[in-house]
Amino acid sequence: MNILRLVIQEISRRKINFLLGLLSITLASAVISHSMASLARHDLRTSEIIRLKEEETAARMASLEDDYRIIMKKMGFNLLIIPENQNLADLYAEDFASSFMPESYVDTLAASGQVSIRHLLPTIQKKVEWPEYRRTVILTGTRGEVPLLHLDPKEPMQDPVAPGEIILGYELHRSLDLSTGDEVTFMGRNFTVSECYDERGSRDDITVWINLATAQEMVKKPGEINAILALKCMCAPDQLADLRGEIGSILPGTTLIEKGSRIITRAEARKRARAEAVAAIEAEKEARIQLRSEMETFNAILIPAVLAACGLLIAFLFWNNVRERRSEIGILRAIGVGTGKITSLFLVRALLIGLTGGIAGLLIGNLGFPGGLLSGGWIPAFQVAGTSLLLALAGAWIPTYAGISTDPAIVLMED
Amino acid sequence: MVEVSDVMVLDHLCKSYLKEGRKIKAVEDFSTTLRPGEINAVCGPSGCGKTSLLLLAGGLLSPDSGRVLAEGENISALNANRKAQWRSRYCGFVFQQYHLVPYLTVYENIISPELALGKTAGRRAEADRLCADLGLNDRKHHFPGELSAGEKQRTALARALYPGPKIILADEITGNLDSRNARLVLDLLAEYRNRGGAVLMVTHDSSAAAEADRIISMEEGRIIHDGE
Numbered sequence: 001m002n003i004l005r006l007v008i009q010e011i012s013r014r015k016i017n018f019l020l021g022l023l024s025i026t027l028a029s030a031v032i033s034h035s036m037a038s039l040a041r042h043d044l045r046t047s048e049i050i051r052l053k054e055e056e057t058a059a060r061m062a063s064l065e066d067d068y069r070i071i072m073k074k075m076g077f078n079l080l081i082i083p084e085n086q087n088l089a090d091l092y093a094e095d096f097a098s099s100f101m102p103e104s105y106v107d108t109l110a111a112s113g114q115v116s117i118r119h120l121l122p123t124i125q126k127k128v129e130w131p132e133y134r135r136t137v138i139l140t141g142t143r144g145e146v147p148l149l150h151l152d153p154k155e156p157m158q159d160p161v162a163p164g165e166i167i168l169g170y171e172l173h174r175s176l177d178l179s180t181g182d183e184v185t186f187m188g189r190n191f192t193v194s195e196c197y198d199e200r201g202s203r204d205d206i207t208v209w210i211n212l213a214t215a216q217e218m219v220k221k222p223g224e225i226n227a228i229l230a231l232k233c234m235c236a237p238d239q240l241a242d243l244r245g246e247i248g249s250i251l252p253g254t255t256l257i258e259k260g261s262r263i264i265t266r267a268e269a270r271k272r273a274r275a276e277a278v279a280a281i282e283a284e285k286e287a288r289i290q291l292r293s294e295m296e297t298f299n300a301i302l303i304p305a306v307l308a309a310c311g312l313l314i315a316f317l318f319w320n321n322v323r324e325r326r327s328e329i330g331i332l333r334a335i336g337v338g339t340g341k342i343t344s345l346f347l348v349r350a351l352l353i354g355l356t357g358g359i360a361g362l363l364i365g366n367l368g369f370p371g372g373l374l375s376g377g378w379i380p381a382f383q384v385a386g387t388s389l390l391l392a393l394a395g396a397w398i399p400t401y402a403g404i405s406t407d408p409a410i411v412l413m414e415d
Numbered sequence: 416m417v418e419v420s421d422v423m424v425l426d427h428l429c430k431s432y433l434k435e436g437r438k439i440k441a442v443e444d445f446s447t448t449l450r451p452g453e454i455n456a457v458c459g460p461s462g463c464g465k466t467s468l469l470l471l472a473g474g475l476l477s478p479d480s481g482r483v484l485a486e487g488e489n490i491s492a493l494n495a496n497r498k499a500q501w502r503s504r505y506c507g508f509v510f511q512q513y514h515l516v517p518y519l520t521v522y523e524n525i526i527s528p529e530l531a532l533g534k535t536a537g538r539r540a541e542a543d544r545l546c547a548d549l550g551l552n553d554r555k556h557h558f559p560g561e562l563s564a565g566e567k568q569r570t571a572l573a574r575a576l577y578p579g580p581k582i583i584l585a586d587e588i589t590g591n592l593d594s595r596n597a598r599l600v601l602d603l604l605a606e607y608r609n610r611g612g613a614v615l616m617v618t619h620d621s622s623a624a625a626e627a628d629r630i631i632s633m634e635e636g637r638i639i640h641d642g643e
Contacts, residue, residue, distance in 0.1 A: 001529040006519070013518030331514035334475060335574070336503020336531035338496050409475045412510060412586075413466050 003341060007348045014321065021317045021353045021392070022360070028310035029361020029388040035299040036380050037369045042295060046288040053284060057277035064273050078259040079117070081109070081228040081247060086255070095203055096125035096138065097226040103212075105251045106228050112250045117243075119145055121229040124212060126219045132185045133176055137169075138207040141215020160211065166191035167209040170199040186210075187218055229259065307391060314353070314395025318346065322403035329403055330411035339404045346403070350396035351389065358388025421484075422582050422613040423449040423472060428481035430467050430636075441467035443636035445481070449582060454604060454614040456627030464636040465617040466586055472615055473506045473584045474498040485581075503531035507575025511587035513567040515559040515574075521566075522546065522555040525573045532578055545573040549603060565596025572603055582613040589623045601626045 011018045082091065083099040090098055106122040124141040144160025161167060166186060168178060173196040178184060182193045186208065199205060216222045244256050322329075332342055362384050430442040441464040449455055449472075457465050470476040472483060474490050483490040485505055493501060515524050526542050546552050549569040559567055568588060575583055583604065589597035601623055604614055608628070618624055632640035 001523065001526050001534065003530070006516075006530070009518045009523070327512075327514050328516050331508070331510075331516070332527075332530065333499065334473065334502070334508040334514075335528045335578075336499045336501070336506075338499045338531070340496075341530055407476075409467075409470045412470065412475065412508075412514065 003344050003348055006345060007352065010325075010345070011349065011352070014324075017317055017321050018349070018353065021314055021350075022357045024310045024313040024317070025353055025357025025388050025392050026361040026364065028306050028391055029358045029384055030365035031306045031361075032303055032387060033362045033365030033381075033384045035295075035303055035365075036384065037366050039292065039295060039299070040380070041369050042288070042292055046285070046292075049284060049288065050281060053277075053281050057274070057281065060277065061274060079230040079243070079256045080259045081105075081230060081251065081254050081256045082226065084248075084253045084255045088257070091257075094127070098126075100124075100221055100224040100226060101251075101254060103216075103223050103225045105254065106225070109228065109230075109247070109250055114246065114250060117230045117247075119230065121145055122212065122225045123227055123229065124215050124219065124221060124225045125227070128187065128219070130186060130208075131188075135172070135176075136206075137172065138203055139215055139219065140207050140209045141212040141219075142209055143212035161194070161209050163211045163214055164191060165194035165211070167195045167197065168193060169205040169207040170197055171205040172208065173197075189214070189218070230256075307387075311391055311395050314350075314392055315399060318350070318396040318399040319402075321349075322346065322399045326403065326406065326411045329406070330408040333408040334412060342404050343400055346396055346400040347393060350392040350400075354389035354392030355385065357392065358385040361388060420451070421448050422451050422486075423615075424482075424484040425449075425468075425472060426482040426484060428468070428471055428483070429479045430464070430471055430476060431479060440464075440636045442471060442478075445633075445636070445638060447631060447638070447641065449613045449615055451581070451611045451613050452608055453629060454608050454616060454627045455629045455631060456624040457615065457617045457631045457633060458619070458624050459633035461619075463633045465633060467636075468633070469584050469586050469615060469617050472582075473508060474502055499531065503528060504578055505581050507578065507580040507583045509568070509571050509575045509583060509585040509588045511590040513559070513571045515567060515570055517559050520556045520558055521551055521562065521570045524559070524570055525551075525577050527574060528578045538577070541579070542573075542577060545576055548606075549573050550599075563596075564591050565593070565599065568592055568596065568600055569603070572600060576607065580612070582615060583607060585614060585616040585618075587618055587620075588616065589618065589620045594622075597622065 080097075082097045083101040086097045086099040103122055106120050109117065110120055122143060126139050127136060128139045129135070130137050142161055166184060168176075173179065173193070178193055178196065180193055180196055184191050184193060191210065197204065210218075212225070216224060247254060247256055329342055333339070362381055365384075425445055425447050428442050428445040429440075431438050431440045433439070443464075445464075445468060447455075457468060459465055467476060471478055474483065474493070478491055481491070485501065488501075490498060490501060516527060519527060522542065525545060526539070529538070532538075546555055549572065551566065551569055551573065554562060554566055554570075559570070562570065568591070572583075572588070575585075585604070588600055588604075592600060597620070604616070605626060608614055614627075616623065616627065624630055630640070630642065631638055
């Protein structure tokens with residue numbers, strides 16, 4: 001005869017009470033484990049969605065690379081019109097022309113009716129010293145896009161820089177700690193910083209852009225420019241020789257070279273696509289985090305409510321069980337069984353209910369979740385089982401304590 | 416004068432209860448000595464304090480004053496757990512309502528004191544002997560709900576005898592029995608007495624009292640007669 005045997009005998013005698021208790025703990029355990037498994041599954045699903053999105057983005061980027069290549073073939077390309085006497089070795093070394101030609105060339109070209117060339121940007125460029133900061137910079141004067149008179153006016157691809165304003169490349173504004181709106185003195189003239197460019201990884205990072213006329217004055221080349229950038233030229237690269245002859249006839253003393261802007265354009269497009277893809281992934285993450293937060297809020301209400309209800313039911317069932325067994329408690333005490341052992345009769349019963357119900361609920365709560373709660377390791381499963389056990393023991397404790405505190409003499413005399 | 420050979424000495428026991436604001440004296444200045452090999456019947460009208468006396472003797476009630484001495488030890492001064500230990504080896508209780516554990520079989524009820532005593536070699540043979548002696552062999556594996564009143568009381572008596580107690584404290588044990596079963600139970604008590612056991616038996620039943628070696632009459636918690 002031992003406590004466990006007595007408990008098992010009692011359970012087999014009072015099956016309904018035990019089964020109701022078991023059901024109650026199973027329900028609580030199932031709700032907790034289902035809630036935890038839902039969150040775990042949500043997290044797994046989130047990781048899976050993000051992984052797929054990232055893979056999809058990578059695939060799309062690869063695909064875009066090809067698309068851009070194909071599109072670029074069909075798109076126009078950029079030409080640089082420079083003085084004929086420009087040493088190309090110097091041009092490629094410095095990345096800007098050092099010879100000059102009249103600014104009026106751009107107006108001549110714009111008025112010529114030449115249909116292959118679009119968007120004309122006259123510039124003057126020179127490497128100069130920024131004496132106020134002892135920095136060598138590329139000074140670029142620009143007047144923005146010159147409209148082509150034979151075509152319908154279109155939105156200009158580049159705005160002019162207004163007189164008195166200056167635009168700074170990344171390295172300059174970063175190292176000089178300048179930002180938009182700051183007043184600066186450049187080669188003895190005062191300017192307002194109207195824009196600070198992001199990093200481009202090119203000589204643009206050490207370039208300052210100012211109004212063309214102002215730049216011409218500062219480098220003492222009034223009415224002269226280095227180059228005309230012709231953007232989106234609508235002809236195939238193999239027609240470049242023909243186009244060179246055509247431009248030469250309009251602008252004598254000039255030549256033209258292709259400007260490597262297609263690569264830049266493609267990189268820009270790719271960068272923008274990647275940024276949008278990253279933003280889309282971030283938006284997805286945010287949405288998943290929001291959904292998880294809502295699930296947690298719901299669980300924060302549901303789980304305590306279920307625990308309270310199940311705890312009350314367990315307490316009621318144990319109260320009933322203890323009440324039915326008053327006489328048994330009395331006689332056990334009369335034959336000399338200590339209160340500790342009598343208490344253990346009820347607590348072992350609660351332990352069996354807690355463990356069995358906890359495990360059953362764990363299994364039921366994870367139905368339909370492959371791997372379910374256990375995908376996060378054994379700790380969540382132990383947490384659920386432990387909570388179930390504590391719930392059963394807590395529900396049993398007060399009725400048990402009340403039962404063993406009853407004077408056995410009163411019970412034995414009552415009957 | 417307490418002699419070590421005495422099974423139990425009830426020394427000036429007093430016990431009272433509060434009922435509806437009134438103090439009811441259940442046992443008042445009760446003194447007697449219970450010796451081995453003696454059946455002591457306590458008689459008296461209902462409410463005279465007989466059951467309270469029995470529970471005081473078994474340490475289930477604590478006296479307001481006075482002492483219960485067993486082999487020279489003051490049982491009343493022990494804490495609840497030590498009283499329980501003492502009771503498990505020294506006293507056997509039998510009640511009118513049997514108080515069998517309903518989900519245990521006859522045999523399991525008989526050996527249930529092992530919960531307090533622990534299982535010891537050879538004791539199961541005593542359980543088998545008791546089943547045989549008390550005519551319970553063919554009921555060993557039956558539950559209390561399947562037994563007659565006489566069988567229940569014999570099971571309760573076997574449970575009380577199983578640990579080999581020095582004294583049986585019996586409360587109206589023939590109260591629910593027909594004359595044949597009552598006779599059987601009284602014969603078993605007599606046999607226990609003949610083996611040197613002491614019995615303190617509370618009874619209304621004159622035939623049960625007639626089996627006693629000594630009759631103590633009570634009224635309003637006091638002894639009004641103590642003799643053979």
